[in-house]
Amino acid sequence: NAGVTQTPKFQVLKTGQSMTLQCAQDMNHEYMSWYRQDPGMGLRLIHYSVGAGITDQGEVPNGYNVSRSTTEDFPLRLLSAAPSQTSVYFCASSYWARNTGELFFGEGSRLTVL
Amino acid sequence: AQSVSQHNHHVILSEAASLELGCNYSYGGTVNLFWYVQYPGQHLQLLLKYFSGDPLVKGIKGFEAEFIKSKFSFNLRKPSVQWSDTAEYFCAVNYGGSQGNLIFGKGTKLSVKP
Numbered sequence A: 001n002a003g004v005t006q007t008p009k010f011q012v013l014k015t016g017q018s019m020t021l022q023c024a025q026d027m028n029h030e031y032m033s034w035y036r037q038d039p040g041m042g043l044r045l046i047h048y049s050v051g052a053g054i055t056d057q058g059e060v061p062n063g064y065n066v067s068r069s070t071t072e073d074f075p076l077r078l079l080s081a082a083p084s085q086t087s088v089y090f091c092a093s094s095y096w097a098r099n100t101g102e103l104f105f106g107e108g109s110r111l112t113v114l
Numbered sequence B: 001a002q003s004v005s006q007h008n009h010h011v012i013l014s015e016a017a018s019l020e021l022g023c024n025y026s027y028g029g030t031v032n033l034f035w036y037v038q039y040p041g042q043h044l045q046l047l048l049k050y051f052s053g054d055p056l057v058k059g060i061k062g063f064e065a066e067f068i069k070s071k072f073s074f075n076l077r078k079p080s081v082q083w084s085d086t087a088e089y090f091c092a093v094n095y096g097g098s099q100g101n102l103i104f105g106k107g108t109k110l111s112v113k114p
Helices: none
Strands: A004-007 A010-013 A017-023 A031-038 A044-049 A055-057 A064-065 A077-079 A086-096 A109-113 B002-005 B011-015 B020-021 B023-025 B029-036 B047-050 B056-058 B064-068 B072-077 B087-095 B103-104 B108-113
Touching: A010 A017, A017 A031, A017 A086, A017 A109, A044 B103, A055 B020, A055 B087, A109 B029, B002 B087, B011 B020, B020 B108, B023 B029, B023 B087, B029 B072, B047 B056, B047 B064, B047 B072, B072 B087
Parallel strands: A010 A109, B011 B108
Antiparallel strands: A004 A017, A017 A077, A031 A044, A031 A086, A044 A055, A064 A077, A086 A109, B002 B023, B020 B072, B023 B072, B029 B047, B029 B087, B056 B064, B064 B072, B087 B103, B087 B108
16 A cells, blocks of 8 residues: 655755656556645645646746656656755645545655755 | 635644644635644645535544634644644645645644643
8 A cells, every 4th residue: 555655755966966756656646746845834836737648837846847657657857956946845646536635645755955 | 816824833732732723715715625734754644624514524633623614714623732743734725626736834833742
């Protein structure tokens, strides 16, 4: 019963480096999303997807790319990391067609950009 | 813009004290309302949710919340807190009923002194 799986759990990058945060879910959820969590800011939506091949921007999309080639996977790419992207990243998923907004979260990925 | 406000940034209580955390949302249409909890070092977990019906909702671990439509509020309560309730609590709103992304408040950190 894996649920939402994120990798890696921890990552340290230098400014300008690129990386991909992986997210996979095994609940056949149509909706997947990425949030970042910063102290005093709550969770802010970066990108989301309502199905394979469909992605859209959230509140803070700049500096991040996503793709959704399968229902299960929703990777988040940082093309050129900046210190402002130091944060904890959460992937979350839910049913969309009967979406009531209840999200299932992964355990988070803590990213530090030096 | 749609938003969610949590009134308290940090609440400190002694064990057995009563708890009430405030949450207000900005939109007057159809909403689904949630409280999530994040224990130290863990991911967000659903505490309780309101979709329709009885405005007094009971969740896990003795928590409850009351939806007051006229006040756009969804306050979280617990009659007697325990040390294990130490966590960060997030109110979240899904605007538009079955569609739309989840918008989170900035969170309230609860510290319970033994």
